[in-house]
Amino acid sequence: MSAKLIATLLLVVAAGAVAAPKAGKPSAPGKYAKVNGLELYYELHGSGRPLILLHGGLGSSGIFGENLRALAKHRQVIAVDLQGHGRTADIDRPLSVELMADDIAALIKHLKLGRVDVMGYSLGGGVALQTAIRHPAVVNKVVAISAVIRRSAYHSEILEQQGQVNEGALEMMKQTPMYQSYVEIAPRPQDFGRLLAKIGEAMKQDFDFSKQVAQIQVPVLVMAADSDLFPPSHAVEVFGLLGGGKRDGGWDGSGRPKSALAILPGLTHYNIFADPRIVSTTLPFLDEAAR
Template structure:
């Protein structure tokens, strides 16, 4: 991929990360116009480090109600990815955590993989004494969410994957090709580098950190069979200008009962949404559309019975 295009992607990513950290409310139409209002950030009811699988995983807990776990994207952390979303998930216990090597969760020599991160999230739920929870993952966090439902199905009540993939070729080919060409230099001076350094990490290790995080997407992973066998109801969300192929999302949705006329056969327990005018990075700014759909999915009774007239 052209290096100028890659540089633009990284620039958009870091600008979006900075804006997401400060935004707390978006306009009702769900557009990305600058109509946010500012307020004091929420304070967690609980926070700390959980000893899981050889790492000390940082987490925060907000609110009360049915638990939902939010899993961030690559190079992100709690404030960068979720500061503007946590206040919108009302009447829920919102659990946010920072994955291996991200934010306040220090890296180890352990391989960086979706499977390992899913096991860490499983361990965190046990640490918090939560038997099961709804799980929402964005981008890299979507891959972790898939693995949570595959490896620890008893802990996942409902699954929401936002702009994530269950196979390496779920990305558009040019996007997949870009992962191997990104470098730390592209993140120089960005909010991502600033956050990395602010948490006490060694600046000389930043290039290795970027390379390690990208390594998870350089493997030819394919969980198609396992993903299609996930028992939990699934809500798969992508943008129409996302990095995820439409066919990738539709294939899984059909395997989960989609692709039929609901008036004749009843609604499937799983759902699919393709948001218009929405990019991969811009997805996190579409809260006006995304959050109501997520809460409706979580609160629905998922009755498959077709309507009667």
């Protein structure tokens, strides 16, 4: 199995979007919060209404690059490194979107933020949705980018390949920018193989959060690439569970649902997080008064 294939399976960032490592380990510009047994790393950018920003698998808060800076011109962005990723060291528990959602809710309470908007890509999008499901009292709005809510929604070739991900891929992954970026900032660089094993195990687990998503009460922006890891119809399905697409919106927009749907053209799972359209699509949704 090639390193390129592994990178595809892991739902991670495009190789070209990760900076090459620098000599020596850079100092951390952010802070740590002790939550749920984790030393959870986060950075504060900008000012204004708070927005939690969550990366994808094998990434870190730095993957958003210019988009993070663009969001920070309008919001106080709290960019988090999830369990076992970036500058947040792993602990002895599985990787799951539910447990990571609990971490985000604990961070929100730790920072005394009240109700906040939560925006996530891929793995982070799943965590954002779970935060709204499990901790509705701390969530105002959700932006879920390239996130699936049931395993069977992935394209068949992705499902077939997911079973090949394990710690044995470590040597191949050492040639990729994902590995190089990880060891540059991770508290324990030797844990990369462990992270691969945990992600591989998580990807083998079946899941279907349709019923839980249908119970979400806050507005959700469902966003996907038109050539994502799943067909656009899955994003439409999620939108429908949230009350979208049930009737005509009306000439004055009065029939619109409180949630929204955006399928961005000409993009894939591996470049949507870096496209400026995610910012230009997200900000009007977050700024709109609740319907």
